[in-house]
């Protein structure tokens with residue numbers, strides 16, 4: 130299990146155990162954490178699973194694929210540490226990961 | 236308001252999401268979720284894609300874990316079929332005779348796979364793809380060397396064909412129209428997908444009617460075409476569209492027009508009854524018309540509309556209808572619907588498997604079909620919603636970025 134902390138835009142924190150193999154998006158959705166809509170269920174087709182990866186974790190979470198980059202490019206309030214959370218696979222190495230949610234996904 | 240009892244019939248993508256949105260929007264009253272299938276609400280899109288190819292497990296299909304429903308005070312009743320609605324008494328009757336009273340009823344019964352009324356349709360190995368159980372049967376039937384006949388070249392059929400090829404099956408797609416995706420996509424896209432599938436070993440029989448499924452010992456051995464030829468196969472997937480499950484509503488005297496007629500809040504003419512998802516015939520504000528959509532974004536949008544109306548929240552902003560499909564390494568994203576388009580513009584080169592087709596009426600963008608082209612999809616979706624004028628020559632010009640076009 131990996132402990133992941135999701136921080137809503139208003140500062141509300143949720144720390145949950147996520148099974149390795151799931152995506153960071155699935156970790157939020159399965160635990161009913163608000164702030165990640167994930168309309169396409171992880172198909173990298175909707176950009177409604179946008180998160181900001183805590184600086185300390187940017188290396189471990191890897192970099193975005195070209196497809197993900199170009200989806201993110203049109204999301205709102207994109208920052209250098211923006212990712213689509215459905216494209217980050219959870220492994221034991223992400224134990225302790227912290228991600229923040231944008232104000233809105235639409 | 237919050238002490239009302241909400242009953243949702245149909246525990247699919249729309250019904251399950253409506254229950255979750257109700258709680259997210261602060262609705263604290265009782266929620267009963269009635270579903271015919273044996274498992275809690277799940278996502279269907281992977282059934283023809285990642286799940287079929289073995290890239291996603293059953294756990295990842297579920298919308299929410301089973302505990303979610305009890306934890307949020309929802310009474311989830313699986314294997315339960317609603318058979319009638321008594322609107323006067325505000326009661327739903329289940330197949331086992333139980334009655335469930337409601338203050339607010341949400342119909343989220345979805346659609347079912349259309350059947351072909353031809354000889355042999357009940358042979359073993361004649362399959363359809365709507366539920367997780369259907370998908371299990373299909374998965375068991377495809378593998379290296381197995382021969383799959385897909386009847387119907389729509390999205391579900393083509394996705395199953397691509398997944399079948401990925402698993403080493405031989406695939407023949409039989410389509411009644413002269414091109415695949417005839418009802419749902421433009422000709423450029425149809426031609427592109429046919430070529431892409433052909434290059435990966437799929438055989439097409441276009442303009443071809445199906446007479447019968449031929450069997451031996453109760454099992455399918457082939458598909459008989461109208462011209463008399465027999466396509467030998469080990470299984471046939473019938474993917475010829477879906478029919479809305481609107482009989483409950485019809486029997487209860489609610490207006491149906493190929494789906495249950497609802498307003499912008501997803502409410503029927505009966506103020507106590509809503510209808511959402513594949514079963515609903517709904518207004519499309521961006522296009523000033525009524526339509527029935529079959530897509531996850533549509534199910535989610537209407538689930539939000541109904542939940543917001545019930546929880547006394549402001550209605551969500553209308554969305555551009557959209558859809559996606561994954562086949563091989565292709566990501567198709569479609570936004571909008573090209574009703575009454577008078578101009579078609581292709582941006583990019585289909586030969587490079589990265590292009591978009593824009594449909595305009597005058598200078599207004601109505602729809603975009605994008606293959607491996609997220610910027611075109613994302614910018615197009617925005618432009619459609621904004622109803623802004625677009626310059627066709629900019630759309631055509633790859634040296635003008637989509638950011639610039641949308642600016």
Ligand SMILES: Cc1cc2nc3c(=O)[nH]c(=O)nc-3n(C[C@H](O)[C@H](O)[C@H](O)COP(=O)(O)OP(=O)(O)OC[C@H]3O[C@@H](n4cnc5c(N)ncnc54)[C@H](O)[C@@H]3O)c2cc1C
Pocket residue numbers: 244245246247248249250269270271272278279280281282283315316317318343344345346364365366391480483511512513514528529530531532534557558559560561
């Ligand atoms: C193979 C496949 C691939 C797809 N791919 C995509 C895709 O890539 N992108 C996309 O946007 N959409 C896709 N879709 C469409 C999408 O899945 C549907 O639009 C969505 O599921 C609609 O949700 P719904 O809740 O309205 O209907 P459903 O999900 O069908 O749910 C309806 C539920 O109601 C139950 N029910 C019906 N009648 C009763 C009754 N009387 N009593 C109790 N329960 C009842 C049914 O058993 C069912 O579980 C796909 C669909 C399929 C089948």
Ligand code: FES
Pocket residue numbers: 154166167168169170171172173174175176177178213214215216
């Ligand atoms: S869930 Fe749709 S892009 Fe991540």
